[in-house]
Ligand code: C2E
């Protein structure tokens with residue numbers, strides 16, 4: 191038993207070593223990927239759940255690595271967050287989305303759509319965030335009112351007064367604020383009414399495990415009622431089935447996104463499948 195114990199310790203040790211090496215390799219590769227511009231923006235449609243009308247997109251980063259192929263955000267975002275590289279990735283995302291929006295506004299008349307962009311905790315800790323946003327808006331010529339920034343619930347509580355100040359500065363630029371993954375973090379019910387937010391996003395975990403009358407159904411119902419009281423719009427994430435859609439409609443949820451409508455798509459696909467039909 192002793193020998194076995196020692197052995198398994200060794201295996202564990204070796205595994206930890208391999209993990210550490212993998213992380214370091216990934217970190218180096220993310221740095222290179224930034225230099226070589228291997229990141230791509232995908233856009234997932236957000237629709238009006240009652241009429242099915244397209245109202246905007248969520249921008250989601252994709253990494254097309256020459257050696258690894260498509261790497262999912264779930265694999266590299268956590269390491270990018272730990273190493274601080276997420277700040278550069280998100281700056282690149284913000285700039286690229288602004289450029290894309292200027293292009294779409296030029297080529298598709300009456301382009302009324304908004305694009306949501308994700309921010310990490312690291313991004314909002316940067317003293318230069320507002321300055322960087324101003325510079326990008328000035329350089330690309332985009333107005334803030336086409337942009338929504340998504341901030342997760344758990345990022346808000348760190349320093350609530352500082353966060354409110356930051357969000358207010360964003361609102362001054364006509365940028366909208368979305369509270370992402372709502373319901374999964376610490377309860378921010380105490381100060382939710384103080385936040386200058388425009389909408390809440392109900393996390394996919396609630397939507398996917400919803401059954402009429404069960405606990406998740408109740409949670410979704412409560413979030414929608416709460417949002418209505420606070421005057422916030424609600425976006426349901428991860429809608430995959432017509433049944434989920436029907437329940438969300440019943441509960442009065444206005445907006446949603448999910449594979450039932452569309453997966454995230456490359457900008458080229460957005461143009462050929464969505465923009466030409468509706469807006470040209
Ligand atoms: P999120 O912000 O909650 O984004 C929604 C995720 O749900 C996306 O995963 C999207 O592809 C996925 N999704 C959408 N509809 C469905 C559905 O019907 N079923 C299922 N199973 N999944 C659906 P993705 O693109 O893999 O991104 C994962 C997470 O990585 C995001 O979660 C976000 O937290 C983070 N992320 C992605 N792009 C960025 C970025 O540019 N910056 C930052 N800071 N984080 C990002």
Ligand code: CA
Nearest residue numbers: 248308340370
């Ligand atoms: Ca999001």
Ligand code: CA
Nearest residue numbers: 370371391427
């Ligand atoms: Ca989300």
Ligand code: CA
Nearest residue numbers: 371393394427
């Ligand atoms: Ca989520």
